[in-house]
Amino acid sequence: MERPYVQVLRSRMREERRFMQVVAGPRQVGKTTIVHQVLDSLDIPHIYTAADTQQGNHDWIARQ
Secondary structure: OOOOOHHHHHHHHHOOOOOOOOOOOOOOOOHHHHHHHHHHHOOOOOOOOOOOOOOOOOOHHHHO
């Protein structure tokens, strides 16, 4: 079953690439499930990385 925000993220991922998409929210609400459902349904190049262990690591985003 698709999560409600899958359509929203899928639509944004189909737009012209100007910005990265960040999915943020509290723990255990389905963020990872939503992202994987979207990526599985689109045939586009992508990089998936989790930032939950990067708190305080200011150069992490630049390395991604």
